[in-house]
Amino acid sequence: xxxxxxxxxxxxxxxxxxxxxxxxxxxxxxxxxxxxxxxxxxxxxxxxxxxxxxxxxxxxxxxxxxxxxxxxxxxxxxxxxxxxxxxxxxxxxxxxxxxxxxxxxxxxxxxxxxxxxxxxxxxxxxxxxxxxxxxxxxxxxxxxxxxxxxxxxxxxxxxxxxxxxxxxxxxxxxxxxxxxxxxxxxxxxxxxxxxxxxxxxxxxxxxxxxxxxxxxxxxxxxxxxxxxxxxxxxxxxxxxxxxxxxxxxxxxxxxxxxxxxxxxxxxxxxxxxxxxxxxxxxxxxxxxx
Amino acid sequence: xxxxxxxxxxxxxxxxxxxxxxxxxxxxxxxxxxxxxxxxxxxxxxxxxxxxxxxxxxxxxxxxxxxxxxxxxxxxxxxxxxxxxxxxxxxxxxxxxxxxxxxxxxxxxxxxxxxxxxxxxxxxxxxxxxxxxxxxxxxxxxxxxxxxxxxxxxxxxxxxxxxxxxxxxxxxxxxxxxxxxxxxxxxxxxxxxxxxxxxxxxxxxxxxxxxxxxxxxxxxxxxxxxxxxxxxxxxxxxxxxxxxxxxxxxxxxxxxxxxxxxxxxxxxxxxxxxxxxxxxxxxxxxxxxxxxxxxxxxxxxxxxxxxxxxxxxxxxxxxxxxxxxxxxxxx
Amino acid sequence: xxxxxxxxxxxxxxxxxxxxxxxxxxxxxxxxxxxxxxxxxxxxxxxxxxxxxxxxxxxxxxxxxxxxxxxxxxxxxxxxxxxxxxxxxxxxxxxxxxxxxxxxxxxxxxxxxxxxxxxxxxxxxxxxxxxxxxxxxxxxxxxxxxxxxxxxxxxxxxxxxxxxxxxxxxxxxxxxxxxxxxxxxxxxxxxxxxxxxxxxxxxxxxxxxxxxxxxxxxxxxxxxxxxxxxxxxxxxxxxxxxxxxxxxxxxx
Numbered sequence: 001x002x003x004x005x006x007x008x009x010x011x012x013x014x015x016x017x018x019x020x021x022x023x024x025x026x027x028x029x030x031x032x033x034x035x036x037x038x039x040x041x042x043x044x045x046x047x048x049x050x051x052x053x054x055x056x057x058x059x060x061x062x063x064x065x066x067x068x069x070x071x072x073x074x075x076x077x078x079x080x081x082x083x084x085x086x087x088x089x090x091x092x093x094x095x096x097x098x099x100x101x102x103x104x105x106x107x108x109x110x111x112x113x114x115x116x117x118x119x120x121x122x123x124x125x126x127x128x129x130x131x132x133x134x135x136x137x138x139x140x141x142x143x144x145x146x147x148x149x150x151x152x153x154x155x156x157x158x159x160x161x162x163x164x165x166x167x168x169x170x171x172x173x174x175x176x177x178x179x180x181x182x183x184x185x186x187x188x189x190x191x192x193x194x195x196x197x198x199x200x201x202x203x204x205x206x207x208x209x210x211x212x213x214x215x216x217x218x219x220x221x222x223x224x225x226x227x228x229x230x231x232x233x234x235x236x237x238x239x240x241x242x243x244x245x246x247x248x249x250x251x252x253x254x255x256x257x258x259x260x261x262x263x264x265x266x267x268x269x270x271x272x273x274x275x276x277x278x279x280x281x282x283x284x285x286x287x288x289x
Numbered sequence: 290x291x292x293x294x295x296x297x298x299x300x301x302x303x304x305x306x307x308x309x310x311x312x313x314x315x316x317x318x319x320x321x322x323x324x325x326x327x328x329x330x331x332x333x334x335x336x337x338x339x340x341x342x343x344x345x346x347x348x349x350x351x352x353x354x355x356x357x358x359x360x361x362x363x364x365x366x367x368x369x370x371x372x373x374x375x376x377x378x379x380x381x382x383x384x385x386x387x388x389x390x391x392x393x394x395x396x397x398x399x400x401x402x403x404x405x406x407x408x409x410x411x412x413x414x415x416x417x418x419x420x421x422x423x424x425x426x427x428x429x430x431x432x433x434x435x436x437x438x439x440x441x442x443x444x445x446x447x448x449x450x451x452x453x454x455x456x457x458x459x460x461x462x463x464x465x466x467x468x469x470x471x472x473x474x475x476x477x478x479x480x481x482x483x484x485x486x487x488x489x490x491x492x493x494x495x496x497x498x499x500x501x502x503x504x505x506x507x508x509x510x511x512x513x514x515x516x517x518x519x520x521x522x523x524x525x526x527x528x529x530x531x532x533x534x535x536x537x538x539x540x541x542x543x544x545x546x547x548x549x550x551x552x553x554x555x556x557x558x559x560x561x562x563x564x565x566x567x568x569x570x571x572x573x574x575x576x577x578x579x580x581x582x583x584x585x586x587x588x589x590x591x592x593x594x595x596x597x598x599x600x601x602x603x604x605x606x607x608x609x610x611x612x613x614x615x616x617x618x619x620x
Numbered sequence: 621x622x623x624x625x626x627x628x629x630x631x632x633x634x635x636x637x638x639x640x641x642x643x644x645x646x647x648x649x650x651x652x653x654x655x656x657x658x659x660x661x662x663x664x665x666x667x668x669x670x671x672x673x674x675x676x677x678x679x680x681x682x683x684x685x686x687x688x689x690x691x692x693x694x695x696x697x698x699x700x701x702x703x704x705x706x707x708x709x710x711x712x713x714x715x716x717x718x719x720x721x722x723x724x725x726x727x728x729x730x731x732x733x734x735x736x737x738x739x740x741x742x743x744x745x746x747x748x749x750x751x752x753x754x755x756x757x758x759x760x761x762x763x764x765x766x767x768x769x770x771x772x773x774x775x776x777x778x779x780x781x782x783x784x785x786x787x788x789x790x791x792x793x794x795x796x797x798x799x800x801x802x803x804x805x806x807x808x809x810x811x812x813x814x815x816x817x818x819x820x821x822x823x824x825x826x827x828x829x830x831x832x833x834x835x836x837x838x839x840x841x842x843x844x845x846x847x848x849x850x851x852x853x854x855x856x857x858x859x860x861x862x863x864x865x866x867x868x869x870x871x872x
Contacts, residue, residue, distance in 0.1 A: 038396045085584060092587055094395050095341050099540065103580040106533070110573035222529065226407070229400055267411050270404045277401045278389055469736045471729035478721050481710040488670060489783055490696040490725040499733065 005136040010255045012135070016144045018251025019151035020213075023206040024224055025231040025243045026158060027199025033175035033238020034195055036094055040101040041081065043225035044108035045074050045200045049207025050216040051112055054121045063126040063212070070208045071201035078200025082193050109221055118218060123211035147209050154202070155244065162240070171195060175238050226266075227254075230273045236283025245284065303454055307447035315446040317562065321555045322450075322457045323514040328538040328550035329464060330507035335536075336544035337468060338500050339480030340391070343399045343532055344406030345508055347386065348379040350413060350527030352509025353516035355379075357426040358419070368433055368443070372456065372513045379509020380502055382409075387501030391494060394483075406532055413524040425523030428516045443517070453514050460507055465547055467503060476500045537579050543589025552590055621684050623648045623787050623817035624669065629678035631664055638664050640841040642678070646787075646834075651818045653832035653849075655825075661841050662821045663705055666789050670702045671695040682787065696725075701785030705792045705821075707772050709779060711765035715756055718764050718775060720747040722782035747782070754778045754808060770801040774808065781812045788813050790820045794827055806830055829853075837861075 028042045049070045056066035081104065089100045125143045132139035162168035174181045174191050182188040207220070214220065231250055235242025250269060257268055276283060307315060327349055334340045352375040359371040386405045390398055413420045420426055430443040433452050441448035467473050475496050478486040483493050516522040525531065534557070542553020557575075564571035586593050622645050629642040638661040646652045654662055667673045669680055674689035681687070687695050696702075710718050723746045724730070724737065737743065751757045754774050759767060764775060777793060793809060794802045806827055809818070822828050828835060829849045836846040837858050845855045852858055 032396075038400075085580075088584055089587070092583075095339070096583055096587055098341065098396060098399065099536070100580065100583045102533075102536075103576055103583055107573060107576035107580055110570065110576050114570045114573055229403075233397075233400060267408060270408050270411075274389065274401060274404050274408075277393060277397055277404070281393060281397055466736070467733060469738065470734060471724050471732040471737045471740075473733070474721070474724070474737050475730055477713075478710060481712055482708065485704075485708050485710065485779070486721070487692045488696055488702055489722050489779065490693050491730050492693050495731060499731065503733075 005138055008136050009138065009140065011252065012140065013144070014252035014255035015248060016148045016251070017254060018248035019148050019155070020206055020210055021224070021227055021231055021251055022244050022247035023151045023154060023209070024203055025228045025235070025247055026155070026240055027202040028228050029232045029235065029238055029240065029243045030171070030175060030195055031199050032232065034171070035086075035192055037086065037097045037101065038229075038232075039196075039199075040098070040225065041104035041108060042101075042200065042203050043221040043228065044105045044112075045078060045203040046207040046210075046224050047112060047216075047218070047221040048074050048077075048108060049204030050123070050211040050214075050220060051116050051121070051207075052204070053208040053211045054116070054123050054216045057123055063123075066208050067205065071205040074204035075197045075201030079193050079197040081200075082196040086196075087189075105221065105225070109218060113218055116216070121216040123216055125212040143212060147213060150209055151206075154205070158240065227269070230269050232283070233273050234276050234283055236285035239283065239285035242283055242285030300458065303458075304451065307450055312446050315450055317558060319446065319450050319453060319518055321558050322453050323511045323518070324535075324538060324558060325551035325554040326457050326460055326514070327508055327511035327535050328542065328554045329461060329548070330504045330511065331535045332539050332544050332547075332550040333464065333468070333500055333504040333507070335539060336546075336549070337473070337480065338476045338497060340394070340497070340501075341399045341536075342390075342402040343529075343536070344386075344402035344404070345504070345535055346527050346529075346531035347402070347406035347409045348383050348505040348508045349512035349515070349531060349535075350406075350409060350522070350524070351382045352376065352379045352512030353522035353526045354413065354420060354426060354512075355509070356513035356516050357428040357522045360429055360431070361426070366431070368431055368452070368517065372510060372517075375509050375513035376506050379512070380506040383502040383505020383509075384498070387498045387505065391497035391501055403529075403532070406527060407529070410524055410527040410529075413527050420524070423524065425521045426516075428520050428522060430517045430520065449518060453518070456510065456514065460510055461548075461551075464503070464507060468547060472496060472499060537575065539589075540579065540587070541582060541589055543591025545588050545595075546591045549589055549591040556590065621648065622646060622681070623650070623683060624819065625679075625681040626665070626669070627679045627681070629665070629668060629680070630676045631661075631668060631673065631678075632676060638841055639668075639675070642838070642841070642843055644836055644843060644846070646817060646819055648683075648817055649815070651813070651831055651833045652820070653828040653835045654819065654821045654838055655823070655828060655835060656838035656844075657840075662838055663791055665838070666702060666791050666821065669695075669789060670700060696783060696785075699784070699786040700789065701780045701783050701787070702789040703776050703780040703791055703793060705795060707776050709764045709772060709775050712763060714761050714763055715751065715767070715775060716747060716760045719750050719756075719778050719782050720744070722779050723747045723750065726782065726784040750778055750782045753812065770797055770804075773797060773801075773805065777805075777808065777812065785816065787817045787819070790818065792821050792823060794822065794824050802827065 024042070024046050028039060031037060031039050031042070052070040052073060053063070053066040056069055057063055085100060085104070086097060089096045129143045129146050132141045133145070162172055170181065170186055170191060174186075174188060174195075181191075210220075227250055231243055231246040234249065235244070235246030253268060253272070306318060310318065331342065331345045334342050334345070355375040355378040356371045359366055359374045360368075386402070390401045390405070393401055414422055416422070432443050433441045433448070435441060441452055443449050443452070475486065475491055478491065479493050479496060487493050512526060515526065538553040538557045539550035540553065541557055542551065543549030561571065561575065564574055568574070582589065588595070624644070624646040626642050626644040629639050630637075631639040642665065654665070656662055664673070668675045671687070671690050671692040671694070679686055679688050682695070682698060682700060685698070687698065710721065713721075720743060723743050727743060729737070729740070729743065748757065748760070751760060754777065756771065756774055756778065759771060764772065767775060773793065773796075777790070780788060780790065790809065794805050797805055802824065809820075810831065818831075820831065832849055834847065835849050835852045837844040837852060839861050844861060845852055845858050847855070
């Protein structure tokens with residue numbers, strides 16, 4: 001049907017988007033695993049990252065600065081949200097926590113519209129990353145490879161922290177059994193705030209990286225939200241390896257889906273999510289209950 | 290006895306509205322009526338069964354499209370028949386979706402209902418042959434003939450309002466009665482502790498499925514009325530925004546009382562109407578209001594009234610009633 | 621015909637074997653106590669009998685009928701009622717509403733979507749009768765969460781018997797109760813299980829020896845011994861494994 005280089009390129013596109021999706025979903029799945037909350041506002045943090053990148057570039061001309069600033073700002077916002085708002089609703093039950101994050105998503109989206117307007121904002125690809133490199137007979141954009149590289153790097157860094165450091169062990173334990181960890185004397189609330197903040201920062205970082213690629217747009221949140229949901233359902237709530245695998249799956253599904261089914265790619269995603277929710281609700285790697 | 294008299298008086302007043310309100314306000318009342326029904330049906334799932342659905346717009350849209358399609362393809366079909374068809378379609382779709390979703394709880398349930406409604410949205414968008422996709426399906430509403438009394442013109446807001454009011458009141462009566470039945474009480478048990486309910490002999494799956502189907506059916510009726518009034522139904526009836534708005538309305542009004550969501554629909558519509566004239570960024574304020582309500586008044590306006598009432602009673606030193614958050618029983 | 625028969629029940633979780641071949645028989649009308657150290661699998665046994673888990677191996681027979689792995693609600697309707705070790709009531713509903721839910725189920729009013737529940741006076745009367753039997757009538761309109769611990773334990777038992785079971789399974793019904801409350805609870809249990817078969821998991825030996833006709837000792841997944849309270853008391857193996865240093869056991 002299509003020549004091989006096209007498949008290869010699409011496959012690479014899939015990996016690039018998959019890794020970006022992983023960056024977004026990793027924070028989401030950790031927070032769910034640890035606190036039992038699906039933070040819908042997470043997608044809004046991603047969007048905020050992109051918009052903050054736009055403003056930073058406008059103000060200072062430096063894309064690299066936004067890589068540091070946006071995650072910091074949004075991470076701080078995340079910490080505030082968790083401590084001041086989520087804690088309050090915790091007593092009302094999971095459903096109200098979900099509703100709160102939902103309301104926040106909406107609020108942040110509208111605030112973004114208010115501050116930056118409804119039009120798509122262009123974030124230019126930084127000088128150093130423009131152009132393309134030869135790939136299988138055609139060219140592949142350098143920037144996409146940058147996305148792939150940064151996501152992979154951060155993924156590795158996360159793995160290193162979680163597997164090798166003491167902090168990492170605490171976090172993994174808390175994701176597995178928060179009550180137990182608390183009983184062992186560890187300041188669970190602080191860990192939770194930290195995980196939430198870092199997760200939010202990661203989402204914003206993903207937004208910054210994605211900005212020159214997808215442009216800063218108000219629909220960013222909703223788009224990545226659906227995909228992220230599908231990822232963590234399939235991968236398993238609380239599982240990072242699951243999120244990685246599922247992200248790559250969805251990345252490829254979208255890439256090839258667009259090639260083969262164009263309109264129905266989205267439908268397949270939902271079908272897949274529905275099947276997983278019905279047949280194996282804990283996802284590929286998640287723990288039961 | 291007194292309560293019944295008050296109820297009758299209220300109903301009579303509602304029927305008298307077309308004589309009192311101008312067209313613009315009457316149109317607002319019409320919208321409040323079907324959104325109110327939509328929100329009340331949502332609350333059968335959320336307030337009573339404890340199931341938060343992000344995809345309740347699914348059958349709202351199914352109802353709308355069915356009415357549109359029946360009126361388009363069945364010549365001479367009366368409006369009532371179309372609405373019944375819409376309700377039946379809603380029931381069927383609700384049954385199918387429910388069979389999958391009610392096995393789950395909490396966040397999982399919310400996500401799966403969302404998935405189904407997004408799927409139906411995609412169908413509405415792509416199946417241009419039937420639904421006309423993005424352009425929307427136009428709905429030609431026949432006038433309603435009242436035997437012996439003449440004809441109610443649907444093009445006239447007053448006429449439409451009266452027909453709609455009757456249908457909505459009938460649906461609300463059915464829904465209210467439903468909550469008073471053993472099954473209606475059973476689903477509340479399951480909201481509170483579905484494990485114990487099962488060990489007491491209750492079939493949790495069957496109970497929740499029936500409630501889901503009833504809620505879906507009522508939402509479909511609301512959708513049918515919506516389509517009939519707007520004379521157009523588009524995929525937007527099924528989208529995330531519609532599914533979101535109904536959640537807002539219910540929470541705003543109060544999910545702990547049967548008519549709470551109806552109040553929420555009314556307040557939301559009026560507030561949105563006023564707010565959108567005042568500022569371009571009205572959606573932000575709606576969102577802010579929603580967040581504030583979750584944080585400080587998650588029992589909604591009814592809850593605030595209840596708290597105010599409780600405070601008043603305590604001040605007047607009369608024994609306050611048992612405080613039952615999100616429990617049925619209050620009108 | 622025996623009320624309950626367990627044949628070669630095996631069960632485990634994630635590599636941990638909890639029950640390794642349980643054989644148990646409870647005669648109709650018998651009061652049977654199950655004792656044994658914590659973690660020995662007693663609650664798991666109840667979960668298996670009432671359908672919450674399907675055993676890895678083995679059969680559960682209720683009145684000769686195989687109910688292995690049947691769904692909890694079906695088993696409950698056959699006449700098996702069960703209480704929980706950790707109080708499992710409807711905390712936000714009133715005491716009356718709690719009991720009424722069990723009564724409604726007993727009367728088959730579960731999927732009735734037409735009649736009005738509060739118009740059913742026979743349901744109300746029966747629920748109030750149960751409340752009276754359990755001494756909770758005065759607390760009728762109190763939310764269950766506001767009851768004292770002892771009262772909640774009574775409500776827990778009320779829910780169990782209000783569905784009208786013929787086989788009553790009580791999981792540590794006196795857990796956390798002081799001496800006086802325990803005494804009241806024992807009387808209550810005796811009263812409400814009149815004419816029924818009772819299987820009870822207990823740690824309090826006084827309760828066991830007061831109420832039980834027969835006792836089974838479950839020790840790390842196996843039935844160590846089964847017999848009358850005296851037989852069990854006199855059993856060397858049981859003493860060594862479980863009763864051992866318990867000075868509170870009279871006689872010996």
